[in-house]
Amino acid sequence: MPKMVFIKPDGSRQEVEAPAGLSILEIAHRNGIDIEGACEGQMACATCHVIVDAEWDPRLPEPSEDEEDMLDLAIGVTETSRLGCQIVVTEALDGLTVRLPAETRNMLLV
């Protein structure tokens, strides 16, 4: 079973089981990690914005234009930002580490 690590805004790390085939958003919800996911994975809210560890970012598949468009609107977007609802865990991503931004903005409400 792959594992992944969430680094929370306060700096604490939580390692969780990350079954292959689930998205980062789904894994977060299963483990009580505070990612809103207001639009339930439709790329419409940007609340699942995560900052992927620099070492892991190149190993992820490229984002779609729609994902990039939503990331443009996320608070504190960085070079390695992604939407957690769009990244599906695989065996190859065992150990994937992401950081949660300090704040998010729900684009459904803007």
Add this chain to the structure above:
Amino acid sequence: MSDASADTALPIFLDYQATTPTDPRVVEAMLPYFNEHFGNPHSVHHLYGRDASDAVERARADIAALIGAEAREVVFTSGATESNNLAIKGACRFLRDRKRHLITLASEHKCVLESARRMEAEGYRVTLLDPGPDGLLDPARLAAAIEADTALVSVMAVNNEIGVIQPLAEIGALCRERGVLFHSDAAQAAGKIPLDVNAMAIDLLSLSGHKMYGPKGIGALYVRRRPRVRLEPLFDGGGQERGHRSGTLPAPLCVGLGKAAEIALGEMAAESERLARFNARFRTLLSEGLEDVQVNGALDPRFPGNLNVSFPGLEAEALIAALPALAVSTGSACTSASVEPSYVLRSLGLPDARARGGLRIGFGRFTTVDEIERAAAILVAAVRRLRGQASAAAE
């Protein structure tokens, strides 16, 4: 557009690099959006807003077509100065965690150089490359300057003082290969030479309305979407232009910029050819009347609407004072104590005397053959007078 004759007070306008008159067709296109279709283009809930918005989006598409971009990649700004600030500061600040170096040319416009200086104050390293004596950047020199943490290269497409055209496609390919963003200030190039952001691998491009027969007070910044280029915005506010540039869009100015772009795209080839003939004719008339005319900057590749000449022994300021019938410029800055020679001409390695002598002459859409002939005669006469020779009839 001045109707100048030898007897009237209006000089012959030959300063098209400083600014251009707004094309009457552009003015006509803009007018309805001032007090007829006057809605705020962001007022999506009523017809006034939607009408204005539709017009702005048509203009955006026309601007994109001029440079081979998609409409969504065009951000409206107040002009090329703002676009250059947004591109350089915005891109570098976004990359601040990983990249701390930027490269530009010593002959760039002040707003590029000053933006680079600001980044230096924020802890970035700036490399200022010298162009060659012809004004052109040697791509090998650029390649040697790129480092592992270079964020951005900024090279203007057409120089505002000497009109030379930089090797954009080569620079773009090099930057793409090395993973560095390529920004080009195209204020003097857009609508005048063909530009293709994909063929030239340009990531960010600035353009200016009043340099291309559009209205004053509007410009645009092209921001590449694939691969996505991100910028830290300069303004906070309503998040217009997809967060890139907050502020209500000035619909009439946007419409004017779009119309100017549409006209330029259609007329560029014919206009270029006409300007090339004018440029050649003007130089012929100068060399027939004078010995020792120095052209500053390569004649090819150069935008034909620009000429920059020095006359050994003469300072440009003195020459301009002797040319009340011509509207030309020196491209040099005046300080209270002395006249600074043009920093652009100095960056070419020209000696101070020649840099101090540079006269910038600009031809444009409304220049006539008659104006070229008369202006050349006036200039030849003034140079001879200043050189102490009698003004003679044609030999």
